[in-house]
Amino acid sequence: MNRNKVLTVVRVTLGLVCWFLVYKLYGVFADPLLAGVLPSVIRMILASMVVPYTLGLGAFCLVTLGMHRESISSRDGVKPGIGMLMKYFVIQTGLSFPVMVVINAVLTVAGVNSNAITADELFGNFWFYIVLLLIFNPVFEELLFRKMIMSRLSCLGTKGAIICSAILFALPHVYSQGVAQMFFTFALGLVWGYITIKTGKLWPAIILHSLSNIYCAYVPLIAAKIHPALSVVFVMSTMSVMIPLTIVFIRKEARATSK
Structure with missing residues (x-):
C-alpha cells in the first residue's frame, strides 16, 4: 500500500474516531445533566440519533473535508x-x-x-x-x-x-x-x-x-x-x-x- 493510500485510510479512520468521540462524550458528560429535565425517551433520541448524526457527522465531514470521493x-x-x-x-x-x-x-x-x-x-x-x-x-x-x-x-x-x-x-x-x-x-x-x-x-x-x-x-x-x-x-x-x-x-x- 503506497503512502497516499495509507494517509487516506488514516484520515478516514480519524474522521470516524471524531464521530465516535462526539457520540460518547455527549453520553458521558452532557446526557447526565439532562436527567430529570427531559423525559428518558427524548434523552435516548438525542444520544442515539440526533447527536451522532448532526454533531458527530459534522466532525467526520470536517476531518475528511476535501478528500477525493468516487462512487x-x-x-x-x-x-x-x-x-x-x-x-x-x-x-x-x-x-x-x-x-x-x-x-x-x-x-x-x-x-x-x-x-x-x-x-x-x-x-x-x-x-x-x-x-x-x-x-x-x-x-x-x-x-x-x-x-x-x-x-x-x-x-x-x-x-x-x-x-x-x-x-x-x-x-x-x-x-x-x-x-x-x-x-x-x-x-x-x-x-x-x-x-x-x-x-x-x-x-x-x-x-x-x-x-x-x-x-x-x-x-x-x-x-x-x-x-x-x-x-x-x-x-x-x-x-x-x-x-x-x-x-x-x-x-x-x-x-x-x-x-
Whole structure:
C-alpha cells in the first residue's frame, strides 16, 4: 500500500474516531445533566440519533473535508430485486450468525459479560428501538459507512474499500456491544459493502441491515421470552439451514463473477 493510500485510510479512520468521540462524550458528560429535565425517551433520541448524526457527522465531514470521493460500483450495475435481497440475507446470516454464536459461547465460558441489549431494555422501550434498529440505524449507518466512507476509500479499489469500511464499521461495536458484535458486524459490513457496489445503490444494504436487526436481535429475544428452549431451537435451525445455503450461494456467486 503506497503512502497516499495509507494517509487516506488514516484520515478516514480519524474522521470516524471524531464521530465516535462526539457520540460518547455527549453520553458521558452532557446526557447526565439532562436527567430529570427531559423525559428518558427524548434523552435516548438525542444520544442515539440526533447527536451522532448532526454533531458527530459534522466532525467526520470536517476531518475528511476535501478528500477525493468516487462512487464505487460494478460495471454490470445489477438491478436488485426480492430474490437478490433474500439470497444476500441468507449469506449475511450464514456468515455472521455462527461467528456471533461461537464467540458468545466462548465468552460465556470465560465468564466475560456481553454488552448486548437485553430483552427488558428492548421491549421496555419498544417503539424507540423499533425506530432506531429498523429504520434510523439502517439508513444513517449505511449512509455513513457504505456511502460516505467507501467513497472516500475508493483509491483502495473495490476489495480494499469493502474490507476497510467493514473493519471501520465493526470497531465501534466493540465498545458498545462487545467483542462478539465486532466480528458479527464485520461479516455484515462485507456483505453490505459488496451488494452496494454490485448494484450501485444504497437501499439494498439498508433493507438487509434492517432485516439483520429483526432476525438477530428481535427473533432470538422473542423466542427466549416465549420459552428458553425455543431460543436453542432457533439457533440450531439457523445454523443448520443458513450455513449450507450460504456455501452454495457463495460458490455460485464466485463462479458467476469469474466468467
